[in-house]
Amino acid sequence: MPQKTKETPMMEQYLEYKKQYPDAFLLYRVGDFYEMFYDDAVKGSQILELTLTSRNKKADEGIPMCGVPHHAIEGYIDTLVDKGYKVAVCDQLENPADAQGKMVKRGVTRVVTPGTIMDKSDQAKENNYITAITANKDVFGLAYADLSTGEVKVTSVTSQLDLTNELQNLDTKETVVSGSFPQKYLDQLRKYGILISKLDELDDNYSFDFSQISSDLEVSTVKLLISYLIKTQMRSLDHLKAAQSYETSSYLLMDHSAQSNLELFKNIRTNKKSGTLLWLLDETKTAMGSRLLKQWLARPLISVEKLKERQHFVQVFMDNYFQRSSFQDYLTKVYDLERLAGRVAYGTVNGRDLIQLKTSLEQVPEIKSILLDIGDDELTTYVEKIDEVADIRELIDKAIVEEAPISITGGGLIKEGYNDQLDKYLDASKNGKQWLATLKAKEQELTGINNLKIGYNKVFGYYIEVSRANIDKIPEDRYQRKQTLVNAERYITPELKDKESLILEAEEKSKSLEYHLFDQIRKKIKDQIRRIQSLANILSRLDVLQSFAVVSEEYHYVAPEFISEHELNITNGRHPVVEKVLSNNSYIPNNVNFDDQTDILLITGPNMSGKSTYMRQMALTVIMAQIGCFVPADSAQMPIFDHIFTRIGAADDLISGDSTFMVEMREANDALKNATPNSLIIFDEIGRGTATYDGMALAQAIIEYIDKHVKAMTLFSTHYHELTELESQLPGLKNVHVDASEENGDLVFLHKVLPGPADKSYGIHVAKLAGLPDDVLVRADKILSSLEETSVHTTTSDSIHEDVQPVVKVQPEPEVVPETKPEPKSEPEVEEDTQMSLFPETSKPTKKFSSKENQVLKELNNQDLMSVTPIDAINLLYKWQKKLK
Numbered sequence: 001m002p003q004k005t006k007e008t009p010m011m012e013q014y015l016e017y018k019k020q021y022p023d024a025f026l027l028y029r030v031g032d033f034y035e036m037f038y039d040d041a042v043k044g045s046q047i048l049e050l051t052l053t054s055r056n057k058k059a060d061e062g063i064p065m066c067g068v069p070h071h072a073i074e075g076y077i078d079t080l081v082d083k084g085y086k087v088a089v090c091d092q093l094e095n096p097a098d099a100q101g102k103m104v105k106r107g108v109t110r111v112v113t114p115g116t117i118m119d120k121s122d123q124a125k126e127n128n129y130i131t132a133i134t135a136n137k138d139v140f141g142l143a144y145a146d147l148s149t150g151e152v153k154v155t156s157v158t159s160q161l162d163l164t165n166e167l168q169n170l171d172t173k174e175t176v177v178s179g180s181f182p183q184k185y186l187d188q189l190r191k192y193g194i195l196i197s198k199l200d201e202l203d204d205n206y207s208f209d210f211s212q213i214s215s216d217l218e219v220s221t222v223k224l225l226i227s228y229l230i231k232t233q234m235r236s237l238d239h240l241k242a243a244q245s246y247e248t249s250s251y252l253l254m255d256h257s258a259q260s261n262l263e264l265f266k267n268i269r270t271n272k273k274s275g276t277l278l279w280l281l282d283e284t285k286t287a288m289g290s291r292l293l294k295q296w297l298a299r300p301l302i303s304v305e306k307l308k309e310r311q312h313f314v315q316v317f318m319d320n321y322f323q324r325s326s327f328q329d330y331l332t333k334v335y336d337l338e339r340l341a342g343r344v345a346y347g348t349v350n351g352r353d354l355i356q357l358k359t360s361l362e363q364v365p366e367i368k369s370i371l372l373d374i375g376d377d378e379l380t381t382y383v384e385k386i387d388e389v390a391d392i393r394e395l396i397d398k399a400i401v402e403e404a405p406i407s408i409t410g411g412g413l414i415k416e417g418y419n420d421q422l423d424k425y426l427d428a429s430k431n432g433k434q435w436l437a438t439l440k441a442k443e444q445e446l447t448g449i450n451n452l453k454i455g456y457n458k459v460f461g462y463y464i465e466v467s468r469a470n471i472d473k474i475p476e477d478r479y480q481r482k483q484t485l486v487n488a489e490r491y492i493t494p495e496l497k498d499k500e501s502l503i504l505e506a507e508e509k510s511k512s513l514e515y516h517l518f519d520q521i522r523k524k525i526k527d528q529i530r531r532i533q534s535l536a537n538i539l540s541r542l543d544v545l546q547s548f549a550v551v552s553e554e555y556h557y558v559a560p561e562f563i564s565e566h567e568l569n570i571t572n573g574r575h576p577v578v579e580k581v582l583s584n585n586s587y588i589p590n591n592v593n594f595d596d597q598t599d600i601l602l603i604t605g606p607n608m609s610g611k612s613t614y615m616r617q618m619a620l621t622v623i624m625a626q627i628g629c630f631v632p633a634d635s636a637q638m639p640i641f642d643h644i645f646t647r648i649g650a651a652d653d654l655i656s657g658d659s660t661f662m663v664e665m666r667e668a669n670d671a672l673k674n675a676t677p678n679s680l681i682i683f684d685e686i687g688r689g690t691a692t693y694d695g696m697a698l699a700q701a702i703i704e705y706i707d708k709h710v711k712a713m714t715l716f717s718t719h720y721h722e723l724t725e726l727e728s729q730l731p732g733l734k735n736v737h738v739d740a741s742e743e744n745g746d747l748v749f750l751h752k753v754l755p756g757p758a759d760k761s762y763g764i765h766v767a768k769l770a771g772l773p774d775d776v777l778v779r780a781d782k783i784l785s786s787l788e789e790t791s792v793h794t795t796t797s798d799s800i801h802e803d804v805q806p807v808v809k810v811q812p813e814p815e816v817v818p819e820t821k822p823e824p825k826s827e828p829e830v831e832e833d834t835q836m837s838l839f840p841e842t843s844k845p846t847k848k849f850s851s852k853e854n855q856v857l858k859e860l861n862n863q864d865l866m867s868v869t870p871i872d873a874i875n876l877l878y879k880w881q882k883k884l885k
Helices: 010-022 040-050 070-082 160-170 183-191 214-231 256-261 277-281 287-298 304-317 323-329 337-346 349-373 377-383 390-399 420-447 468-473 494-526 531-556 578-580 609-627 660-674 690-709 720-726 765-771 776-790 851-861 870-884
Strands: 023-028 032-035 053-055 065-068 085-093 104-110 129-136 138-147 151-159 174-177 195-198 453-459 460-467 480-484 488-490 568-573 591-596 600-604 635-638 645-647 680-684 713-717 733-743 746-755
Touching: 010 023, 010 085, 010 104, 010 870, 023 040, 023 070, 023 104, 032 040, 032 070, 040 065, 040 070, 070 277, 104 214, 129 160, 129 214, 138 160, 151 160, 151 214, 174 214, 183 195, 183 690, 195 591, 214 494, 256 287, 256 645, 277 287, 277 531, 277 578, 277 609, 287 337, 287 531, 304 323, 304 377, 304 531, 323 349, 323 531, 337 494, 337 531, 349 377, 349 390, 349 494, 349 531, 390 494, 420 453, 420 460, 420 494, 460 494, 488 494, 494 531, 531 578, 531 776, 568 609, 578 609, 591 609, 591 680, 591 746, 600 609, 600 690, 600 720, 609 635, 609 645, 609 680, 645 660, 660 680, 660 690, 680 690, 690 720, 720 733, 776 851, 851 870
Parallel strands: 023 085, 129 174, 174 195, 600 713, 600 733, 645 680, 680 713
Antiparallel strands: 023 032, 032 065, 053 065, 085 104, 129 138, 138 151, 453 460, 460 488, 480 488, 568 591, 568 635, 733 746
16 A cells, blocks of 8 residues: 555554455445545546545555445445446444444445346346356356345356356356366456456355255355355345256257347347347236246247146137236236345335335235136136235235335334334324424514524534524523524523423434334244245246237237147248337248258348348247247247257357357357257358358258258258259258349349249349449449359259359268379369369360350259149240240
């Protein structure tokens, strides 16, 4: 520290606490302010935009100092924590007046961190998870908790990639590790902006329910997390629920990239909720329902039994519109029971919170009555489990005033009639104030001073105040002068001082008693927290299901049918978010069909035609189906998927330093290695991030690998039209294309997905729609024609005439033979059945075809003549002849 002289006792006390919390801003209470000193003050003044001053200016170097008012501390804490810092709050533990000249006792009463902040009003519909991780060889334990709701869960994963994905999906801002946790893993986590907190010693001096955990690794991970919460919060955590162990494989898996690509929670362009699947589906009426919906979206189910139960409830709500509307009306009056219960246990609940709790509980009998009136057996069985918690409702109604103040120490909190002793104090205080009013009127009449006042302050107590202009009107020896002001004099009388002691004693005792009574009420409610949490769980679940019903009814969704076969049939499916934005009349529906022989749909078509929308539509339909919602289609039969892999869009990974193409290859690798026949793969334009021939070769190799080894249902869009030839070579692949037409030289997108490959790319047409200069478009058209006319066209029966060189023909894997040195040859020989090179042999003269001739040749080569009727063949010949003329 820069201070050169001996520290004062207060600064010694400050430095002692700062040593205990070196990684946190220490807010040190001094009178009506919380002060920061030294480096905390310098950095804090910059972050919080405070004036930096100094203490002990007579020393060689003053101590940097800045402070904030005590009544505004929460806002400053939120700002620091939002920026990723920890804050230790050091409070005065005694009244300075009681210190009798000694150092005021102080102590750190709480430590607020990014993972433990509570009661942020702007995040009512968001969970704030803090995590803890442990490592045992190649296995990681991962536990997480939301301190505000009491949720605690734990799992184990077997790779760093899985660990990072879980942390990113939880959107955790802070993770706790032990001192022995491997540093190499921590460095990777810090890249994602996750605050790392270390804890070396576990605290076993607490009771917690570990009954639902069997793994030693998971138990130790939860202990690490709970120990950290106890150390930082320094108060009761009785609201924490029993830790639930879960297997990631028990849900439909999606890594963070897939959730981002599919825009489940955040719009890629705006980074906001609007335009996401969550935005579409969230018709919940409570904050806890909205949080549960987000949890369901992050972890769709793979249990058909549980999904059918959810579907049934959705259908019941759809079939009973009037009861559903009444249910919604009462549900809107239910406050956040989960977080109210958390504040009760945490000791931060106030009178207004308890009135919100009472108001919420008052809705429960009506909600039960409405839902039971529906008469559905399954819903009735579920609703009968609801505990109305009537005793707590009645207790609050009897004890707490309706317009309760925020402060719990200033009085005015407890209803008259709840406690006899309090009623006596309140009556004495009330009568005393009435006496003061009578005294004021009497003195004004006696002295003739109409502006005579009776006031109060903490230094002089009650006093009579007379303006200086009226002092001469005061009868001699009637008052005793107590204080002189610029424009007035203040007086007391023996009678006034006697009444003052009675009034103040009554007020002080009533405030103290009110706080004591409130604390008793809080403890009684705290004993029933599990009941309140159980009620919150049921109401939030019903809230989500009614939300599904609202959306399904409004947009005419249907209940999907889950089948065990490796097939999928979606009739007139729609992209739910795009449909909402465009309106029902504007969206073009499309079918998606996989029969038992098909694993891959190869999608071609021009840019902007809707290929990506079609693929996202498929993935979102699967997710909606596996959270229990109805889906945007006329009908849907599908299997249960275990994993969704995506490669959509062109984005680099600045955190890892990877290029767009490297990210593309990593995501492709993840799918190829981890997908099963029950997975869904979405690959959008694989291979476009590198040279044409490299990209096309990689794309084909990936398709072949999926067809031969993975067998997962795959939607694969591409601009490499050469790949469409694979349909005749791979039994599990089918071509489909997004249709477009050319009218008077302009491109018209039809957004309809049809069987077969696209006939051309329409790249220049899309460029025209984008508004490129005419000179660029004309020049590009000439270059395209030149390239098409000069393309090398082989004459073998297996070649494909395309703008770019032909696709590599699938050949059987070669047998391993002893290596021999071939005889040197002047030119390589090309046989008809030999695998062809991706690169052109430009030395051989070739016939040049016009653009129209190239088009006809391509259509001829793509046509399966064995599948057309004679009349269709004649029509095709007529069309080609007309085109050539």
